[in-house]
Amino acid sequence: MRAAEMIELWRGDRRESLHLGHAVICDSAGVVEAWGSPGEVIFPRSSCKMIQALPLVESGAADAAGLSDRQLALACASHNGAHIHVEAVDRWLTALDLQETDLRCGCHMPKDTEENRRLTCSDQKPDQRHNNCSGKHAGFLTLNRHLGGGPEYVEPDHPVQKAAKAAFEEVTGEDSPGYGIDGCSAPNHACSLTGLASAMAAFASSGGDRRGQAMRRLTDAMRAHPEMVAGEGRACTSLMRAMRGKVAVKTGAEGVFVAILPEQGLGIALKAQDGASRASEAAIVALLLHLQVLDRDDPVVSTYLTGPIRNWRGIVTGEMRTAPGFPG
């Protein structure tokens, strides 16, 4: 099936650009509603970090290391590299008696304005703690300590990644058709959007068994610490705050977004076909409005979906809209 028209950008009285994509809402029984092709196979990228963190909790490694919910939220994060994130990763590594050089995520400049400015203006380079995935990697290292694996924990056949893959295939209910190497060097396993939305529905309606408890704990950690999951000015943080902790949301590179709705027992997964974040952010807002878990008057709605587009002199030049046939 073809991708659905999801998000439009208008300038004056004319549609200027259009984002296509696929979106699925699942409950524990399967697909509830879908747009585009629910069977579309995608790389979830960072949207599946709470799945990759399941072995950390289920194995007992998180408890053995005395991890807090704030650290578990950071393990599920694509963070801004702000001071709070870098410091938290630094303390985490220190507690494990490890160093920044034990990370395998690579370096990039932080998105956080202040930290970016601090590095830029003091001629410093970022280190691996600034990588948006450093919390996930601190989680990998914690699991690795527990499993006793070697230092190259991002290799696909390393015990840490084998555990992550097993959890991923179990919660998506699919044999992954393959993996790609993610921006942070960890394997990222492909699945269908329905598989990913089903996994999010499982997180939303988790039971009392070991897996259910781990799912609940990670979901609660994300909802309780939205600032650790992304950072100031980022969609994940702003949306979780706007929904007052009722819903957990997570973005992934190349236009992926997921949501876990515990009160409704629902999971959402979507991908903008072209990989644009502005489209996936607008589309998740549209679906959260559709499911009535986000207040239409909340400022995040105009920030990411309906708000006017202004130019450099503040003049309104157009607006974003959901395409006909897509909710919101």
Add this chain to the structure above:
Amino acid sequence: MRAAEMIELWRGDRRESLHLGHAVICDSAGVVEAWGSPGEVIFPRSSCKMIQALPLVESGAADAAGLSDRQLALACASHNGAHIHVEAVDRWLTALDLQETDLRCGCHMPKDTEENRRLTCSDQKPDQRHNNCSGKHAGFLTLNRHLGGGPEYVEPDHPVQKAAKAAFEEVTGEDSPGYGIDGCSAPNHACSLTGLASAMAAFASSGGDRRGQAMRRLTDAMRAHPEMVAGEGRACTSLMRAMRGKVAVKTGAEGVFVAILPEQGLGIALKAQDGASRASEAAIVALLLHLQVLDRDDPVVSTYLTGPIRNWRGIVTGEMRTAPGFPG
């Protein structure tokens, strides 16, 4: 007609994202080759700056003000706001006995790394000279001096904008169905992709009349001063350098790219439906390869189209490709 599949992003052995779009190649007689819908009506955005600059040259205003080819290239530019651009606009305004406050383009931080860093680290704000369109606006002010219009030269019914609209409709061969307000506050008139590609073909095969001379002069100015049209690290500058001044190219916001090929008498216009620059940059490279005006071994080809995608540790995670059915 539907948009064509143009550019794919692959991760591992799987297509991760896909950009659709429309592209047209015209000669002076009309459409030579097209992908997607050549009749698609778009906003050309900054890709039509050489058209907007026609009245500046044709009216005699450019000569009256003694403008150099370097300044004419800047009038057609979406520049980086680097020192060379800001200084050139500053001198231009001074020569007109005008000030930065006479511009109506608004302020934004420059893309140029050094100038951005200088402003950031000295706690300075950008001014309107940094706006990527400030050269176009200096051109508007020069024409305005010649025409004797009022200071609000970006109003749609101001003589400067009436002249720009008349030139636009004449060279596209279409009555524009409407306009939007551009990022820099000037009206941006809509046209079909075929209209835009035809206009570029007219620039490519310009005759000896007043319009033809103006077209040739602007095309030559862009080709002779690629660093003024965009800046270091930008696609327009890199591509014109790679083609050793044989072809003029210009990008526009929301995924537009055009090219003027004087030796072939051809014009190209394309738009990525989703507005992504990475798609329009890759697609124009693909079409320039298709027309054999760009060397397949030139580094710009791997930079913008075929090159491997690497992650934060330098590991190759995938690649960009042209979609089956799109050339390159």
